[in-house]
Structure formats: C-alpha cells, structure tokens
Amino acid sequence: MQDKKERKPIYSILIEHREIPLLAVLALLLILVSIRVPGYLAKSWLNVLKNGSINMVMCCGMLCVLLIGSIDISITAILAFAGAVAGKLMGLGVIQNTFLMFLLGIAIGAAIGAINGVLMSYGRVISLIVTLSTSYIVRAFIPMDWLLGMNKVNPTQLTQGFKDSLINHSFLGLPFLVWLAILVVVVTGVFLKYTRTGRNLYAVGSNAEAAQMRGVPINRIRVLAHTICGATAGLAGIMWLAFYAAIEKGSALGDEMFTIAACVLGGVAVTGGYGKISGVVIGALMIAFIDSAIPQMGIGNSMITEFIKGILLLVAILLNVILQRIAEKQDLARRNI
Amino acid sequence: MQKVKSFLKSWEFFLILLLVAMCVVFKITDASRIAAGLQKKPIFYFANVVRSMRPYFLYSFMTLGMMLILAMGDIDISVGAIGTLSVVTLGVTYNRLAGSAEGGSPMALVAALAACLLVGALCGALNGFLVTRFKELFPMIITLATQLFFRGFSYLIIGGDTLTFKDPTFKSLSNLNQLLKFGDLQVPISIPIYLVLAVVFYFWLHRTGNGRKIFAIGTNASATYYSGVRVDKIKFWCFVIAGFMSAVTGIFFVGNSSSSVKADIMDGYHMYAIAAAVLGGFSTDGGKGSVIGATISLVIFGVVKFGLGTLFGFPDSAVNLSVGVILILSVLGPNLVEDIQNRRKVAQRRAETARLNAAKA
Numbered sequence: 001m002q003d004k005k006e007r008k009p010i011y012s013i014l015i016e017h018r019e020i021p022l023l024a025v026l027a028l029l030l031i032l033v034s035i036r037v038p039g040y041l042a043k044s045w046l047n048v049l050k051n052g053s054i055n056m057v058m059c060c061g062m063l064c065v066l067l068i069g070s071i072d073i074s075i076t077a078i079l080a081f082a083g084a085v086a087g088k089l090m091g092l093g094v095i096q097n098t099f100l101m102f103l104l105g106i107a108i109g110a111a112i113g114a115i116n117g118v119l120m121s122y123g124r125v126i127s128l129i130v131t132l133s134t135s136y137i138v139r140a141f142i143p144m145d146w147l148l149g150m151n152k153v154n155p156t157q158l159t160q161g162f163k164d165s166l167i168n169h170s171f172l173g174l175p176f177l178v179w180l181a182i183l184v185v186v187v188t189g190v191f192l193k194y195t196r197t198g199r200n201l202y203a204v205g206s207n208a209e210a211a212q213m214r215g216v217p218i219n220r221i222r223v224l225a226h227t228i229c230g231a232t233a234g235l236a237g238i239m240w241l242a243f244y245a246a247i248e249k250g251s252a253l254g255d256e257m258f259t260i261a262a263c264v265l266g267g268v269a270v271t272g273g274y275g276k277i278s279g280v281v282i283g284a285l286m287i288a289f290i291d292s293a294i295p296q297m298g299i300g301n302s303m304i305t306e307f308i309k310g311i312l313l314l315v316a317i318l319l320n321v322i323l324q325r326i327a328e329k330q331d332l333a334r335r336n337i
Numbered sequence: 338m339q340k341v342k343s344f345l346k347s348w349e350f351f352l353i354l355l356l357v358a359m360c361v362v363f364k365i366t367d368a369s370r371i372a373a374g375l376q377k378k379p380i381f382y383f384a385n386v387v388r389s390m391r392p393y394f395l396y397s398f399m400t401l402g403m404m405l406i407l408a409m410g411d412i413d414i415s416v417g418a419i420g421t422l423s424v425v426t427l428g429v430t431y432n433r434l435a436g437s438a439e440g441g442s443p444m445a446l447v448a449a450l451a452a453c454l455l456v457g458a459l460c461g462a463l464n465g466f467l468v469t470r471f472k473e474l475f476p477m478i479i480t481l482a483t484q485l486f487f488r489g490f491s492y493l494i495i496g497g498d499t500l501t502f503k504d505p506t507f508k509s510l511s512n513l514n515q516l517l518k519f520g521d522l523q524v525p526i527s528i529p530i531y532l533v534l535a536v537v538f539y540f541w542l543h544r545t546g547n548g549r550k551i552f553a554i555g556t557n558a559s560a561t562y563y564s565g566v567r568v569d570k571i572k573f574w575c576f577v578i579a580g581f582m583s584a585v586t587g588i589f590f591v592g593n594s595s596s597s598v599k600a601d602i603m604d605g606y607h608m609y610a611i612a613a614a615v616l617g618g619f620s621t622d623g624g625k626g627s628v629i630g631a632t633i634s635l636v637i638f639g640v641v642k643f644g645l646g647t648l649f650g651f652p653d654s655a656v657n658l659s660v661g662v663i664l665i666l667s668v669l670g671p672n673l674v675e676d677i678q679n680r681r682k683v684a685q686r687r688a689e690t691a692r693l694n695a696a697k698a
Contacts, residue, residue, distance in 0.1 A: 071477075125668045126621050128412070128477070132608060136661030140654040249654070254604060257481060270478050307489030314482040321471050 021319065022265060022282050025312075026289065033293045044292055049174070050167075052288025053181035054236050054243065058259045059266075059284045060188040060277070061113075061232030064225045066263055067192070068205045069272025070120060070127040072226065074112070074135035075233040075259060076252040081138045082108040082237030083247040084147055091157030098162045105238035106231045112138060113230015117223035127226075135256075142249040152248030153241065166242040177243060184232065189277040201225055206273030261313045262287045267320065286312075348618040348671075352633040356640065363644040370648075381648055384522050386640060389647070391516075391525035393639035395593060398531065399586045399610040400617075401538055402461075402579030404631055407614050408542070409575060410555040410623020411468065411476035416583040417606035418487035419460040423584035424591055425491040427453035428500040428598035431507060446506050454584045460487055461580020465573035488604070500598040510592040527589055539628040551575065555623025612660060613638055616667045637663075 033040050058075050065072045082105040089095045095104065116134055120127045141147055155163065166177040174182075192198040203211040204221045212218050241247050266283030268275030287309065294305040344350055360381075367381040399416050406413045430452045434445035460483070467479045502508065516523040542548035553561040554568055562568045583603075590603060615621075616638070617631030641659055645651045 119665065119669065123669045124672045125665065128621060129611075129615055129668055130665065132611065133661040133665040136608075136657045136664070140656075140658035140661065143652060143654040257485060260481060261485065264478060264481075270475050304489075304493060306485070307493040310482065310484075310486030310489035314486050317474060317478060317482055318467075318471060321473050324473070 021323070022267070022279065022286065022316070025316075026282065026286050029286075029289065029293065033296070037293075037296050040293065040296065044296075046174075048285070048288050048292045049178045049181075050243075051291060052284055053177050054239050055255070055259055055262060055287060056181040056281065056284040057184045057232050057236045057239065058256075059262050059280050060184050061229035062259050062263050063188065063268060063275055063277065063280050064192070064201060065127075065229040066205075066260075066268045066270055067201045067272060067275055068222055068225045069208075069270075070222065070225065071260070071270070072113075072116060072127065072131045072229045072233075073256045073260075074116065074131040074138060075229065075236075076254070076256045077135035077139040078109050078112050078230055078233035079237040079240060080142055080247060080249065080251040080253075081112070082234040083241040083251065084142045084153060084237075084249075086238055087153030087157060087241050087247055088147060090159065090162065091153065096159055098159075098165045101162060101241075102235065102238050105234040107234070109234020109237065110227050110231040113227045113233070114223060116230065117226030120226060121219040121222035139249065139253075153246055155245040158241070158245055162242060163245050166239060177239060180235075180239065184235070185277060185281055188228075192277060197221070197224065202273055204272075258287055258309070261309070265313060265316050349627065349630045349633060352617070352630055352637065356633060356637050359637065359640055359644065363640070363648055366644075366648055381644065386643055387528070388516060388523045388525070389643045390528060390636075390639045392593070393642055394525060394527045394531055394635065395589050396586055396606055396609045396613070397527065397635050398534070398582045398589070399606065400613045400631055400635060401531075401534060401628075402582030403607075403610040403614045404538070404542075404617070404619055404626065404628065405551060405575040406476075406579050407611075407619035407621060408551050408555050408623060408626055409572060410558070410621070411572070412611070412621050413464060413480045413576065413579055414477065414607045414611075415460070415464060415480040415484035415487055416579060416610055417603045417608075418484040418491070419457055419580050420583040420587035420590065420603040420606060421601065422460060422487045422491045423453045423457040424587035424598055424602055425494050425500075426456045427588070427591065428502070429494055431502070432500065435504070435506070443506055446509075450588065453588060454581060457584020457587070458577050458581045461577040461583075462573070464580065465576030468576060469569040469572050484607075488601075495598070498599075502598075510588065512592070535628055535632050542628055547571075552624050555625070557624075609638075612664050616664060620668075 030041065058079070062072065062075065085108060086095070086101050086104050089104070090101065095101055112134060116127070116130055119125050119130045123130075166180065167175050169176045171179060190198075192201065200211065200216045200221050201224075203214070203216055204218050208218050211221075237247070240251065262283035263275070263280050264270065264283070265286055266275070266279030266281070268280060290305055290309055290312070294308055363381045367379050370376050371379060399420070402416060403413065427449050431445055431449035434448055435442045464476075464480055464483055467474075467483070468476045471479065512526075516525055517529065518524075540548075542551065550561065550566050550571055553566065554571060558568055586606070587603060591598060613634050614626070614631055616634035617626060618634075619626030619631065638660065641663070642656045645656050645659060646653070649655075
C-alpha cells in the first residue's frame with residue numbers, strides 16, 4: 001500500500017506530459033515508414049525540417065494566441081500579404097537588403113496582428129470573427145492593381161542574395177531556414193517560460209478576471225499575443241518568399257488549419273492557459289513528417305496524406321480527453337470515493 | 338406603440354436600413370453613370386438584381402444550418418467539407434450505378450441524390466455525437482478535426498481527379514440553376530426553395546417550444562438542462578440538420594459548376610455561411626439572432642457583391658474586402674454603442690450622487 005502511494009500512476013504522468021503519447025505515435029510512424037521505405041530517415045530528415053520550418057514559425061505565434069484563449073485564422077492571409085508587399089518592393093528595387101526584407105515582413109505582420117488584438121480585446125469582438133474578417137480584408141489587398149494585380153512575384157524579381165539567404169547558406173549542416181525556425185522556437189520558449197509577460201499570457205488564458213484582479217493588464221496582454229502571432233506570420237511570409245522564390249494571391253490558402261492542428265496535436269488547450277512549446281514543436285514536426293513520409297509509402301492515391309492528417313488529429317484530441325477521464329477516475333478510486 | 342419602438346431598435350431594422358442605404362447608393366451611381374454616358378441602360382433595377390442573386394444564394398441553405406448551431410452557442414466549421422464529401426459521394430455513386438448506360442439512368446440519379454443527402458446527415462451526426470460526448474472539447478476544435486477528416490475522405494475517394502458528367506440525366510441537375518419566370522421577373526430556383534425553408538425554420542425556431550429551446554441552450558446550457566430539456570438530443574439533431582443542409586447546398590453547387598465534381602469544390606464555404614449568419618444577428622456566444630435577420634443579411638451580401646462587381650467593376654477581391662469590413666463593423670458597432678450607453682449611465686449616476694451629497698452637506 002505504502003509502495004503504491006509513492007509511485008505516480010502512469011495516467012497522471014501521461015496527462016502531465018501530453019507530448020509523450022505524441023512522441024510514441026511519431027516513433028511508431030517513423031518505424032512503419034522505415035520498414036516500408038528503407039533508409040527513409042537518412043534521406044529525407046533535412047527535407048522534413050525544411051518543409052516544416054515555415055509552419056513551425058507560425059505555430060509559435062499561434063501558441064501565444066491559443067494560450068490567451070483566442071484564435072487567429074488570418075495568419076496565412078498575413079503570410080501571403082507580407083510576402084507580396086515585400087516581394088513587390090524588391091521587384092521595384094526599393095529594397096535590396098535581405099535583412100530589411102525580414103524586418104519589413106515582421107513589421108507588416110505585427111501591425112495587422114495588433115489590429116486583430118485591439119479589435120478582439122478593446123472592441124470585445126470574438127476573435128474568430130475578427131480574424132475571419134481580417135483574413136478576407138488582407139487577402140483582398142493582394143490582387144489589387146497597386147500590389148500584385150493578377151500576377152505573382154516571380155523569382156526574377158528577387159535578388160540572388162535574398163533567394164540564397166535561407167536555403168544555400170548553412171551552419172552546422174542545417175540551412176538558415178531551419179536555424180531561423182529554431183531561433184523563433186527558442187525565443188518563444190524562453191519568453192513564455194521565464195519572463196513575467198510570458199507567464200501573464202498563461203494567467204490571462206486560465207482566468208482572465210483573476211489575472212485582472214492581480215493587476216495584469218489583460219487587454220494589453222491580449223493585444224501583445226495577437227501582435228506576436230501576426231509578427232511570426234509576417235516572418236513566415238518572407239520565409240515563404242525566400243524558400244519558394246514566388247508568392248501569389250492564393251499562397252498558403254487554408255493552411256492555417258494545419259497550424260492550429262499542429263498546436264492541438266501538441267496538447268495546447270484551446271480554452272487557453274495550457275500549452276508548452278515542446279509539444280507544439282513535436283506537433284509541427286509530426287505534420288511535416290506526415291506530409292513528407294506518406295506519399296513515399298505508396299499506399300492509396302497521392303492525396304491520402306490529407307486523410308491521415310485528419311484521422312490523426314481526430315484521434316489525438318479524443319485520446320487526450322479519454323486519458324484525462326481515466327486519470328480522473330483513477331484519482332477518485334485511489335481516494336476510495 | 339411599444340411594438341413599433343422595439344422594432345425600431347431591433348437589429349433587423351438596422352439591417353433593412355443598411356440594405357436601403359446600399360440600394361440608394363448603387364441606384365445613384367447607376368444613374369450618374371448613365372448621365373456620364375458610361376453605359377446606355379440602367380443595370381441596378383429590381384428584376385436584374387433578383388436575377389443575379391443566383392450565385393449568392395447557393396450557400397443560403399448552409400446558412401440555415403449554421404444558424405441553428407450558432408444559436409446554441411457552438412460553431413461548425415466543417416460544413417464546407419461535409420458539402421464536398423456528399424457531392425463526391427453523389428458523383429461516385431452515380432458513376433457506379435449508371436455505369437455506361439446510354440444517356441444515364443434517372444433511377445441511379447435518385448439513388449445517388451439520396452446517398453448524398455444521407456452522407457451529409459451522417460457527417461453531421463458524427464459531429465453531433467462527438468460534440469455531445471466530448472464536452473471538454475470546444476465544438477470548434479472538434480469540427481476543425483472533422484473538417485480535415487471529411488476533406489481527407491473526399492480526397493481518398495477521388496484523389497486529385499475531376500469527375501465530369503456528360504450524360505443528360507446528370508446534366509438535369511443544372512436545371513436547379515435555371516430561372517423561373519413570374520411575369521417580368523426572373524427568379525433563380527434556389528430563392529423560392531430557400532424562402533419556403535426559411536418560413537419553416539422561422540416558425541420552428543421562433544414560434545414553437547422546441548425551437549425556443551435551441552436559443553435557451555445558447556443562453557445558458559446548464560440552466561436549460563436542469564429545467565428538463567434534453568440538451569444533448571437537441572444539439573445532436575441540430576448538427577445533423579446542419580450536415581444535411583450542407584449536402585443540399587452541395588447539390589445546388591454541382592448544378593452550378595457545370596456538372597463536375599472535385600475534392601476541393603466547396604473549400605472555405607463555411608466562412609460565407611458564418612459571415613451571413615453573424616451579420617444576421619447570430620453570435621458565437623449563442624442565444625441571439627433571427628431567421629429574418631439572416632435572410633436580410635444574405636440579400637445584403639448578394640446586393641453588395643452584385644453592386645460592387647457589376648456596377649463599379651471592382652474585382653472579386655474588393656468584394657471580399659467589403660464583406661470583411663461589413664462583418665467586423667456589424668459586431669463592433671453594437672459593442673461600441675453599448676459601451677457609450679454604459680458610460681453615460683455611470684456619468685448620470687455619479688452626477689446624481691454628487692448632487693445628493695451636496696444637498697446633504
């Protein structure tokens with residue numbers, strides 16, 4: 001009896017670290033793919049990282065927004081808009097500096113994110129409606145005559161230095177694209193875990209009224225979270241432009257669902273107040289991994305990845321709830337209730 | 338008198354004003370363009386507007402389903418994917434049943450339509466089941482997951498291909514987009530069907546106890562539960578109806594898209610449905626809104642798109658922009674008005690207490 005009390009039940013460990021089951025599923029998938037396609041991992045790990053890094057950057061912003069119990073579905077619209085503006089400016093020869101491009105993207109994204117935040121917090125409009133509207137509005141600007149018109153940003157409009165900046169420069173064997181994603185992840189992680197403002201995001205998300213009583217400026221925190229999310233989306237736009245060397249009005253249309261999916265897979269609670277950067281990283285890796293691995297396995301038609309992603313997300317969120325329920329039951333049983 | 342007053346303050350009245358204002362603006366533009374010699378005949382007149390409503394009333398059925406769910410305080414973003422999946426089912430079933438029969442077979446079409454509607458309802462049932470059984474999860478997350486699942490399922494069935502139907506039986510679906518003639522007026526078929534359905538929904542939602550329960554759930558679900566309403570059962574059936582309505586939208590959509598079926602045919606359509614319902618006074622908080630408001634807002638969206646698109650010659654993007662702006666303002670405006678009213682009340686109270694204190698002293 002004494003022995004039992006000291007040991008933590010396995011369920012509670014699983015609940016505390018929601019990323020453990022996810023890691024297990026990821027490992028299982030890896031093993032399956034490796035059996036089917038020998039040498040898969042050695043060949044494509046770099047591709048997985050490269051293709052996943054843009055989504056990873058957006059996931060970090062999305063995490064901040066989900067933590068305060070809000071949501072942002074305008075991120076891919078911001079991505080396309082920031083990329084289009086920056087690409088157009090580079091095509092016109094206004095900006096030639098690669099570094100400035102990134103700054104511009106972040107600034108554009110942050111501005112739109114801040115508008116989202118102000119409307120959502122001070123205007124008390126539900127974030128889903130706000131970001132739905134801004135995604136309409138922002139995406140509508142791209143095909144305007146003063147921006148891209150019916151065209152798209154072509155590789156010829158971009159400087160060679162900019163195109164090379166993320167892909168062809170590498171450090172320790174990883175291209176700068178991946179390093180940029182790692183940088184954003186680390187900064188977000190440190191910000192959320194070790195700074196007062198970062199902890200305030202959790203406070204606002206778990207109980208806004210209590211946070212206000214404690215003196216947290218909840219509206220300012222909400223605006224901040226949306227600004228961060230917009231900034232990461234803007235950064236992702238420039239990364240997209242540098243990676244694919246092209247952007248058009250329909251770029252990344254509908255991909256915001258996969259960003260949210262990666263966060264949810266990583267155990268972020270959409271009610272706000274719960275979520276870790278480590279889970280989000282695993283979730284984003286998982287999405288990138290499925291995108292790359294499933295087509296190589298040669299089962300069904302090429303579109304089966306969509307199906308598997310859908311099933312996986314459904315199973316993951318349901319499993320989370322079921323585990324939680326079992327844990328609660330076990331808790332009650334141990335207390336003889 | 339009281340009734341008139343409350344009507345003047347209602348959201349529907351505001352929507353009507355908005356619609357009238359828009360019509361006036363478009364009418365004036367129309368007249369000035371004729372005066373300037375840019376066009377010969379007027380474009381913006383009643384019969385023409387009604388005739389051009391066809392593409393904008395496609396998603397009206399989806400809006401009806403979305404209304405129920407928003408009234409309960411939930412949200413369903415999988416309706417577009419449900420529509421796609423049921424349309425894909427329609428195409429595949431018809432292909433399988435009709436085979437290579439010459440000219441197609443009407444029986445196969447009926448069976449395929451039944452399968453399509455059934456799949457829509459079943460998808461809705463899956464949503465409803467998950468939402469009522471897993472209350473810890475937001476309906477938004479559940480329907481996000483089922484959206485990916487349904488979309489994936491339609492990709493699984495037909496891959497990236499496009500199914501195109503040439504035979505006359507299947508082509509008869511495009512009759513759904515023909516114009517009915519009422520004297521001089523040419524009305525798209527979807528409008529009378531929508532109006533009949535809207536009247537049914539109106540009486541159900543606003544005039545029967547069963548319908549009022551839906552709004553009660555949206556206002557306070559647990560209070561409703563403890564007053565003896567079977568919340569889960571109502572929720573489940575509302576999701577089923579929403580799924581069914583998206584399948585109906587899907588059928589109209591196939592008729593519109595020259596009888597071809599693709600696995601991304603209705604992607605993103607949930608947004609139009611949500612936008613129309615929210616402008617109609619529904620809110621994701623639940624417990625608000627009316628069928629009349631939603632109908633007017635559908636008309637508003639149609640008029641905006643028609644007016645901006647054909648009159649001013651704006652591209653689709655500008656139309657989307659105006660949709661976004663209208664949507665934000667329609668939610669932001671009432672909030673701001675409420676804020677101002679509250680502030681005025683507080684100021685009044687303060688002035689009163691100050692006066693009383695002064696009188697005491």
